[in-house]
Amino acid sequence: MKRxxxxxxxxxxxxxxxxxxxxxxxxxxxxxxxxxxxxxLPLALLAVNLAAAIAVRPALRxxxxxxxxxxxxxxxxxxxxxxxxxxxxxxxxxxxxSFDAQQVQVTAQGPWHGTxxxxxxxxxxxxxxxxxxxxxxxxxxxxxxLPGETAPRMVGDDSPLVLDGYRFYTTHNKGFAPILxxxxxGGEPVLGALHLPSxxxxxxxxxxxxxxxxxxxxxxxxxxxxxLPEDAAWTLRPQEVPAVLxxxxxxxxxxxxxxxxxxxxxAMLRYERLAGWxxxxxxxxxxxxxxxxxxxxxxxxxxxxxxxxTARLLPLREGAAA
Amino acid sequence: xxxxxQPPDYWWLCGGALAIGGAALLAWLRLAALxxxxxxxxxxxxxxxxxxxxxxxxxxxxxxxARIGHGPFLSMFEVLASSLVSLGLAWRIxxxxxxxxxxxxxxxxxxxxxxxxxxxxxxxxxxxLPATYEMSVMWFHILLGKVFLGCALVATGLAGVVLGRxxxxxxxxxxxxxxxxxxxxxxxxxxxxxxxxxxxxxVAGAVWAQDAWGRYWAWDPLETWAFITWLALVAxxxxxxxxxxxxxxxxxxxxxxxVIAFLTFFGVPFVTLAPHKGAV
Numbered sequence: 001m002k003r004x005x006x007x008x009x010x011x012x013x014x015x016x017x018x019x020x021x022x023x024x025x026x027x028x029x030x031x032x033x034x035x036x037x038x039x040x041l042p043l044a045l046l047a048v049n050l051a052a053a054i055a056v057r058p059a060l061r062x063x064x065x066x067x068x069x070x071x072x073x074x075x076x077x078x079x080x081x082x083x084x085x086x087x088x089x090x091x092x093x094x095x096x097x098s099f100d101a102q103q104v105q106v107t108a109q110g111p112w113h114g115t116x117x118x119x120x121x122x123x124x125x126x127x128x129x130x131x132x133x134x135x136x137x138x139x140x141x142x143x144x145x146l147p148g149e150t151a152p153r154m155v156g157d158d159s160p161l162v163l164d165g166y167r168f169y170t171t172h173n174k175g176f177a178p179i180l181x182x183x184x185x186g187g188e189p190v191l192g193a194l195h196l197p198s199x200x201x202x203x204x205x206x207x208x209x210x211x212x213x214x215x216x217x218x219x220x221x222x223x224x225x226x227x228l229p230e231d232a233a234w235t236l237r238p239q240e241v242p243a244v245l246x247x248x249x250x251x252x253x254x255x256x257x258x259x260x261x262x263x264x265x266x267a268m269l270r271y272e273r274l275a276g277w278x279x280x281x282x283x284x285x286x287x288x289x290x291x292x293x294x295x296x297x298x299x300x301x302x303x304x305x306x307x308x309x310t311a312r313l314l315p316l317r318e319g320a321a322a
Numbered sequence: 323x324x325x326x327x328q329p330p331d332y333w334w335l336c337g338g339a340l341a342i343g344g345a346a347l348l349a350w351l352r353l354a355a356l357x358x359x360x361x362x363x364x365x366x367x368x369x370x371x372x373x374x375x376x377x378x379x380x381x382x383x384x385x386x387x388a389r390i391g392h393g394p395f396l397s398m399f400e401v402l403a404s405s406l407v408s409l410g411l412a413w414r415i416x417x418x419x420x421x422x423x424x425x426x427x428x429x430x431x432x433x434x435x436x437x438x439x440x441x442x443x444x445x446x447x448x449x450x451l452p453a454t455y456e457m458s459v460m461w462f463h464i465l466l467g468k469v470f471l472g473c474a475l476v477a478t479g480l481a482g483v484v485l486g487r488x489x490x491x492x493x494x495x496x497x498x499x500x501x502x503x504x505x506x507x508x509x510x511x512x513x514x515x516x517x518x519x520x521x522x523x524x525v526a527g528a529v530w531a532q533d534a535w536g537r538y539w540a541w542d543p544l545e546t547w548a549f550i551t552w553l554a555l556v557a558x559x560x561x562x563x564x565x566x567x568x569x570x571x572x573x574x575x576x577x578x579x580x581v582i583a584f585l586t587f588f589g590v591p592f593v594t595l596a597p598h599k600g601a602v
Contacts, residue, residue, distance in 0.1 A: 011564040018557040022550050029546045088537075130453075138453045158457055158533045169536040281536040288538065295525045299518060306514045 009052035017046040047076040064305030071298025078294060082287035084110040087117060087166075089282040093124040094177045094193040095238070095275040104282065117282070120163045125152050127278050129174065129236045135200060135228065140170040142278050155280075166284045173279030175199040175206075176222055176238050178245050179272040182212060189270075194220055195277055199236075203228050214266055219248040222274075223255075238276030245271045331389060332446050334382030335403050339438035341375030342406055346435030349428040353495050368427055369414070375438075376410040379403055392451035395464065400449065401588065402441035405468070409434055412472025413479070420508070425499045429482030430475055437588075454534035463530050466523035471583060473516035478580040480509035481573035488570070506569035509576055510562055517555050520583075524548060547586040554579050 007013070024038035050073050054060045060069045088108040093099050101118040125143030132138050143152040144161050153161055160167040176196045183189040190213065196206050206222040225242040245256045247269065254262045256271040349368045383394050383403055394400035413430045417423040484502045486492035499505065527548070528538040539545060558575040561567060567575070 011560055015557055015561060015564070018553050018560075022553050025541070025546055025550060025553075029541060029543070132450055134450065136450050136452070140453075157453055157536075160533065160536070167536065169533075171536075283532075283536050285538075288532070291538075292525070292529065295521075295528075299521045299525065302521065303518050306511075306518065 005052050006056055008049060009056040010049075014046065014049050014053070017042055017049055021046065043076060043079070047073060050076070064301040064303070067301035068298050068305060071294050071301060074294045075291060075298065078287040078291045082110075082285045082291070084112045085284075085286055086110045087113045087282065087284040089117070090171070090173075090279060091282060092173070092195070092277050092279045094195065094277040095124050095126055096179070097193065098123045113284070116164055117166055117284070120166060122146050122161065122163065124278060126237070126239060127170070127174070127276060131229075131234050131236065133231055133233055135230055137172055140174075142170050144168075160283075165286060166282055168280045168282055171279045171281050172201070173198050175202075175277055176241070176243070177275045177277040178220065178222060179275050181270045181272055183268045183270070184214065185266050185268075191272070193275065193277070196220075196222055198279070200228050212264075212267065212269075216249065216264065216267075218269070221246040221248075238274055241274060243274055245274075247271075328446070329385075329389060331382045331385035334378050334385060335399075335446075336382075336442060338375045338377070338379030338382055339403070339406065339441045341371055341378060342410060342431070343435045343438040345371035345375060346428065346431035346438075349431050353425065353428050368431070369417075372410055372414065372431065376407055376414070379407045379410075383407065390448045392449075392455070395455055395460075396449040396451065397447065398444045398588070399441060399446045402437050402444070405471070405587070406434060406437055406441065408468035409437075409472055409475050412469070412475060416472075416476045416512075422500055422505075422508070423476065423479065425496055426479040426483045429486065430479035433475060433478065433584075440588075457530055457534060459526055459530045460534075463523060463526040466519050466526055467587070470516050470519035470523055471587060473512045473519060474576075474580050474583055477509040477512035477516065477576050480505045480512070481576040481580075484509075484569050484573040485577070502569035506572050510559075510572065513555065513559060513576060513579070517552075517559060520552050520555060524552060543590050544586070547582070547590045551579070551583045551586050554582050 021042035024042050028038040089104050089106045091104045099122050123145040127142035129140045130138040140156045142155045144155050145152050155161040157170050160169045175198045177193040179193050181189045181191050196208055209219045223244045223246055247254050258273045261268055261270040345368050394404040483496045484505050532538040558579050
């Protein structure tokens with residue numbers, strides 16, 4: 001072991017590790033099928049090399065240089081821990097409804113991530129999105145209500161809702177959700193929301209279909225009465241957009257405004273109001289704050305270590321030893 | 323392009339770029355003509371022209387900022403203009419503190435001259451600032467990146483002198499500067515400072531990315547190349563510490579790292595539509 005450790009700690013191995021990591025990074029960037037191993041294996045090699053170097057060389061355990069290398073090792077371990085426990089996902093929540101964990105689409109998840117996201121709870125309030133001329137999306141303000149709280153929390157692209165470490169960010173993915181009630185003859189009304197495609201991304205495809213509880217197929221189209229403002233700044237508030245809901249049922253086409261109903265065979269369909277749905281990106285990584293702290297501590301230590309060298313530059317006299 | 327329709331800030335920026343290009347040309351002419359003369363006689367007109375260029379660019383940026391409502395962060399025209407100011411200032415500050423840098427000015431100003439010429443050829447159209455760019459941490463990210471590149475520029479200026487001395491003409495032109503070993507030691511100190519600021523830039527960038535795009539690191543093109551720049555810098559520093567690297571070999575490594583950093587700053591963000599460009 002005493003002979004093996006210095007070899008493991010060699011600077012040549014470290015330089016080779018750097019080269020492998022750079023190559024792995026480029027390969028994984030250029031080839032989607034390269035897999036995480038192209039980056040993870042060189043990182044693991046560098047972590048082992050660094051740990052061995054810290055064990056073998058006393059200079060790497062002292063002062064700023066020691067702290068810097070310890071932080072670097074800590075950063076690698078935290079990055080690995082983060083990959084094992086992280087979660088990335090997305091979810092769409094309709095205004096007036098509660099976050100439903102069953103609707104979450106998990107896009108990536110570490111093998112050690114639990115089911116904490118299934119216990120989260122909030123209720124979606126109204127939202128609005130500012131647009132600059134040219135339909136360029138600017139700020140999003142989405143109200144969310146937490147159980148037991150009397151004031152809403154405002155969420156945006158750059159100001160997440162943080163619940164038990166899960167960070168919810170608004171996205172460009174959002175749209176209209178007409179609220180409908182369906183009441184079978186003699187039955188109780190059932191309230192629901194129709195989820196239309198993302199707006200304004202699919203400006204001209206604001207349509208969807210739904211099968212009523214009695215099996216009747218219904219088609220819906222939201223006809224917007226105001227064209228998309230392309231040359232001016234504007235704010236999208238779904239509730240305030242003038243629109244008519246076109247319903248195709250039983251071979252007939254009817255136009256409904258908010259509050260109007262249509263009598264179908266054996267049931268009544270009522271268009272209550274126009275609301276919106278918001279798509280959120282979900283991010284969870286328990287190492288986020290520790291990584292930031294360790295990174296800053298490591299850089300401060302590096303600065304401390306080299307300060308003595310660079311400070312002599314200020315000023316450097318002609319003829320002084322460099 | 324309709325030049326007559328260009329606003330005043332455009333002409334200030336072009337004037338600044340021309341002044342910096344002129345300073346680079348003058349620096350070479352004076353170096354060739356006055357090699358061996360006292361430093362004070364050779365450096366002052368070049369420094370004055372450089373200062374005029376930096377001031378004109380700063381005025382142009384301020385006017386453009388007031389007109390379109392945001393800083394020079396997005397298009398190649400804007401980034402080159404702001405980088406000419408930051409790199410020009412970095413060189414001026416370093417040269418004022420370390421007298422031996424004066425004769426290396428032609429090398430450093432040549433790099434700025436290339437950027438100035440490039441700036442004059444790109445589209446100066448107004449840009450729209452995405453909401454993700456309106457975060458205060460972005461300022462730290464950009465500032466740290468500019469300090470990093472400034473340190474790397476100074477080191478590259480010194481490395482250029484070492485490499486320039488490979489030929490007889492270069493030895494004559496740079497005869498007044500200290501020996502290669504001293505320049506090498508000084509250049510690597512700037513590279514160490516560059517390493518600190520590059521590391522801080524990556525951390526500030528990760529903090530920005532977390533709340534701008536909901537992830538701190540996603541291997542997008544700019545992140546990938548910024549990381550490769552960091553790796554190249556760290557590998558070069560360790561190689562310099564580990565092996566008996568001659569000043570010329572060290573100078574080649576410094577130039578190599580600067581080339582990667584330059585391509586990362588000015589090449590990658592403008593050849594991709596990845597999120598880092600601010601597409602929302």
